[in-house]
Amino acid sequence: MLEKFTTTIADLVSKSGFALEYWQNYVMIAVACFLFYLAIKKRFEPLLLLPIAFGMLLANLPNAGIYHSEFFDPSNLDFWTAEGKLMVGEVLKHGGLLDILYLGVKLGIYPPLIFLGIGAMTDFGPLITNPKSFILGAAAQLGIFIAFLGALALGMTPNVAGSIGIIGGADGPTAIYVTSILAPEKLGPIAVAAYSYMALIPVIQPPVMRLLTTKKERSIKMKQLRPVTKLEKIIFPVVVTIVVALILPDAATLVGMLMLGNLLKECGVTERLSKTATNELMNIVTIFLGISVGATTNGVTFLTLDTLKIVAMGLAAFICGTAGGVLFGKLMCWATKGKINPLIGAAGVSAVPMAARVAQAEGQREDPSNFLLMHAMGPNVAGVIGSAVAAGVLISTLS
Amino acid sequence: MAFSWPFEFGAGEMNISDALGVVITGFTVVFLVLVLLVVVFSFLGKFFTPAKKGEKKEIKKEAPVKVASAPSAPKNDYSLIAAITAALHEYLGNGNFVIKKIRPAKKGTKTSSAWNRSGKADNTRPF
Known part of the structure; x- marks a missing residue:
């Protein structure tokens, strides 16, 4: 009787969700709960961290059957052709909800749609009034290439190294887009590292900024920006799209969608579309992107030495990107005889508007009457374009 | 005892000179594209603010007007x-x-x- 009871209980436990096959799943559930804490209590990038954490939770709970990582393994010939193409129809036929949502990441649909929304929310006015800011946006991409070299030195393949490097662009959708093309198997750790570090920008950047600048440089007050005409704001997205797409077609998807969103906002005749891009579309895609990226973080594949390397190199990318922007800011400060505050260079790492607000806060630490925010917004939005261009370079070079 | 680096560079798929080539090419292209945008928008900026220089000249031509000094502490006013x-x-x-x-x-x-x-x-x- 007792033996039958214990056998039945053991059988029930083995069939229940408590019988996780791997200890890594328990660790990932704990990590998901920690991310909930960061997103809800600390408000670290909650719009993306919360869906990612929930996707992580679902992916590590057993028997849910809503995501199957094996469907997306190119060696699985039930779902992949011999030429290495995913059979989307098979995924739709056999997949769970998250498998189907993940197709949006795999096919590179969500990141450009997020860029559409970002474009519709961005004011490029500070960049138009001070075009030199573009150069600071380029200098801050240094972190991408330093991290690329670092990842190669740590034994990563070139494709994975390129995906790790792009974390330094401080642009989540760009990191996801590049990784989904170059190294889809590393999407989970790279996306989590990218968004975590973006949330930690106010912690990572200030020590680097203070280390590389003098008190005098941090106190520099910049000249007020001129007003921008509506026509300039309309011309801007069109010209940027033409220039970037002609020089670097691989960057056209991201930059093109960013600029389409901006044109919808600035032209003044597509208010409904602009509102949809910034609200409903952006929110829907954010949920889909977050939960499906989170679902790729299965403990068995996530908790590896490679993930530690990704976390370390991601941090190095952010630090080097910040340093690159500040050092170039110093160079511009010297060239303009003190007209440019080098702190605004740190905003070139994207992470809009967080990085610009860090530059503002650091400027005000030295002089409370110094308002750098609008000056820092120039390199900040230039950084978005710069990281998209860098992404195009890496895709065209490595894929 | 000599220290040996435990990782193979680029997992054996890329050597250092190729990697440096990617870095230098990539960084140069990023700079080139953005510098080109600087040139384009600096030109457009001048096109959209042509009156600025003229305004300055006009201001220079005007005779300096003596403005009454700011009121001092009005102790006896x-x-x-x-x-x-x-x-x-x-x-x-x-x-x-x-x-x-x-x-x-x-x-x-x-x-x-x-x-x-x-x-x-x-x-x-x-x-």
């Missing part, structure tokens, strides 16, 4: 004290106050409007 006292009395609705001192604002005191100050405070609030 009893009419000003009377006017301020009357205004305060009107505003407060009683005469239960004493004006002890009237002095000009310190140099550098914020003179922007409340709307400007509110906007700045909103945009630059701490994290």
Whole structure:
């Protein structure tokens, strides 16, 4: 009787969700709960961290059957052709909800749609009034290439190294887009590292900024920006799209969608579309992107030495990107005889508007009457374009 | 004992010179694209603000106008004290106050409007 009871209980436990096959799943559930804490209590990038954490939770709970990582393994010939193409129809036929949502990441649909929304929310006015800011946006991409070299030195393949490097662009959708093309198997750790570090920008950047600048440089007050005409704001997205797409077609998807969103906002005749891009579309895609990226973080594949390397190199990318922007800011400060505050260079790492607000806060630490925010917004939005261009370079070079 | 690096560079798929080639090419292309955009938008900026130089010249041509110096501390300006006292009395609705001192604002005191100050405070609030 007792033996039958214990056998039945053991059988029930083995069939229940408590019988996780791997200890890594328990660790990932704990990590998901920690991310909930960061997103809800600390408000670290909650719009993306919360869906990612929930996707992580679902992916590590057993028997849910809503995501199957094996469907997306190119060696699985039930779902992949011999030429290495995913059979989307098979995924739709056999997949769970998250498998189907993940197709949006795999096919590179969500990141450009997020860029559409970002474009519709961005004011490029500070960049138009001070075009030199573009150069600071380029200098801050240094972190991408330093991290690329670092990842190669740590034994990563070139494709994975390129995906790790792009974390330094401080642009989540760009990191996801590049990784989904170059190294889809590393999407989970790279996306989590990218968004975590973006949330930690106010912690990572200030020590680097203070280390590389003098008190005098941090106190520099910049000249007020001129007003921008509506026509300039309309011309801007069109010209940027033409220039970037002609020089670097691989960057056209991201930059093109960013600029389409901006044109919808600035032209003044597509208010409904602009509102949809910034609200409903952006929110829907954010949920889909977050939960499906989170679902790729299965403990068995996530908790590896490679993930530690990704976390370390991601941090190095952010630090080097910040340093690159500040050092170039110093160079511009010297060239303009003190007209440019080098702190605004740190905003070139994207992470809009967080990085610009860090530059503002650091400027005000030295002089409370110094308002750098609008000056820092120039390199900040230039950084978005710069990281998209860098992404195009890496895709065209490595894929 | 010699230290040996435990990882194979680029997992054996790329050597250092190729990697440096990617880095130099990549960084150069990023700079080139953005410098080209600087040139384009600097040109467009000049096109959209042609009147700026002319305005400056006009200002230079104008004869300097002598502006009366800022009012100094009106220690003995009893009419000003009377006017301020009357205004305060009107505003407060009683005469239960004493004006002890009237002095000009310190140099550098914020003179922007409340709307400007509110906007700045909103945009630059701490994290």
